[in-house]
Amino acid sequence: MKSSIVKNITNLMLPFIQVFGIYVILFGHLSPGGGFAGGSILGASLILFRFVNGSSATDAKFKYHYLLRFACSALVLYGVLKGYVFASAFLGLHDIIGIGTPGSLLSGGFIMPLNILVGLVVAITFYFIAVLFEEGELEHADLVE
Amino acid sequence: MQNLIKLIPLASIMILMLFAFVIPLLKKKKHVYKLTLVIMSLVTVINLIHVVYIALNGGYLFDVGHFPAPFGIVLRIGEVESGIGLLFCFINLMVLWYSYFSLEKEIKSNRIGFFHTLDFLLLASLLGIVFTYDIFNGFVFLEVSTLAACGIIVVKDKKANIKAAIKYLILSSLGSGLVLMGIAFVYSISGHLSMSYIHEALIQNAEGKHNLILISMILFTVGLGIKGAMFPLHIWLPDAHSSAPSPSSAILSALVIKAPIIFLIKVYYLVYGTTILSGTVVLDLVLFLGVLGMIFGSLFARSQKELKRMIAYSSVAQMGYIFFGIGLGNKLGLIMAIYHIIAHAVTKACLFLSAGSFIEQTGYKTIDEFKGIGKEMPVTLGIFTISSLSMIGIPIFPGFISKWNLAMASIESGKILLLFVLIASSLLNAVYYFPIIINGYFGEDNLVGKVFNSKIRPVRTLLPLIILSVVMVLAGLFSGFIIEFIGRGIYI
């Protein structure tokens, strides 16, 4: 987009949008919101950045490879944590994290780390979907050499 | 030790879902193949151990997470579920092993990682559908399986693939909308999502709500019937199965259309139960559509010119047998429906993989061009012959066992006329499979210029196919044992 007004205002607003997204993710276990909602806010901020600053600048900043690796690692970590929760619940092991005091930020056992991981995955996936619609195909999608 | 074995169903789903996302992190193609084969073998082996455990100790319920039944998700593992789980893992292992030698010739090499990711997700969601005891959880797994199945169709990136995938996706989302509506109706009557609790609530509240229950049953039947290729709703199947790469076709035809059927059987007998079910017309509807599918699927298959399309239409006919077995509504019919799921999965995987190997080696697609193929590729045509004999229903092969017992079941339920349908459908099967075999071996005028064994593939690349066909013959020989095993865990 060419207009400098849009560009400057957007770049001013982006940090606030992202902080709001992070807030929604972090307080997902205490208030409405959570990984999916906060992640979609974060993803929207990435999409906004791309629309305003152009695709080439954004591609240089957020490389496809790194984002994909990041999302996949987050998913794997999510699977490991959730698998640990399921297995420990069945085998009757002790919960290593504990529940914490209800109402404070550090409570709810595994919910907050899982929310953070979900938020990352959702943000990156929403960004990928926008790129896919813009370009028709994810270029440089060579996972395997 | 016992507790660890009881973790296996959940663990196999979790392992597959986890490693599906480890694959994109790998850089080399070789590592992808090695990792997938190792993980698939591991999952197959632990499922085998699990089946042995179930055979000795019987089924159980498994609470997932910290919350017990009415609130948390429960897995129900019985004889049927564990057996089908082992079948799915085994066939997926064989197909992936086969694809190790042939996949690169069909899809671009940078898509191979994607293919394996999608395949693992697909298998995990199918196992989830089979194991689950919670209808909403089943719905979510159904959606995941639909998306992953579309993914392994479009991985080939041709015109026909995209068209087929979009057709499949539209009809499938229609079906899942109907299933979700059915869940909403059931939830509004019972207030539960776990199958046994719904069953109890339905029995208590059935007074004056028969129409609501009937509507929800029909919604489930049609919605899952779309996904399982029930006859008039099968129109997505031939395009999707014939245009996909051969390993994908084998997975789609052997596994993807089977899991919704298992879910449908579970919904019928675990949610509604025999008393509610016998008072409605739903089973007769399923029986009628199954009969139509058996006849018309074979008729359509006969008029096809492309080999893979013909095999895909044959799937419609074979799904007709499964719906026939369910629709008979007695114990033997249901057991045979599940036995036929096993028989058809193994056989159809064999057929699609050998057809894929013909197409890959010769470059032809239509049936006419495969005359005299037996001279060039005798081993592959041999496997094709064995599996089509099973499809037709020659004794000792699994296809015969299921047809024979389906005939017994239809006599048992007093519907003698259905025997003629079974015989007619078998004859129609013979009509379209025999010409390929006979022309393949003895198509005299086409043998000119064909050199003996000229296009044969090395035996090590055919090993998965040979193992599949051996297992198919074994499934026929030891059918008594399998039927007894299924019969112990059947839902009626």
Added chain:
Amino acid sequence: MQILLNNYMIVGAIFLFGIGFMILLLHNNLIKKIIGMNIMDTSIFLLFVNLGYIKGKEAPIIIDGVMHASGYVNPIPTGLMLTGIVVAVSVTAFMLALTIKLYEKYGTIELDEIQNLRGD
């Protein structure tokens, strides 16, 4: 008639479901089909959320101590529909991506024209 008026949410949901279903089934334009699918899904979400709503009860969020369970609406249908929304979003995104691909290959998004093209 009185029953229909009392359960106006359910009637509206079924009505919307019918509209979405017919659009998904009968229209040839792929974008319209996708819109129809979304209408259909939304109607089911409406139905489900309505099932869990109890008039005069609060959303189950703990603000100042815990009330008795009868003070809150049933949160399970809402939670289920959150999952349903995520599923619907992913199906919609995948369908739109396929539609873009289809338009690149065939040059049209009308299904009847694509059927008539008979291309390979």
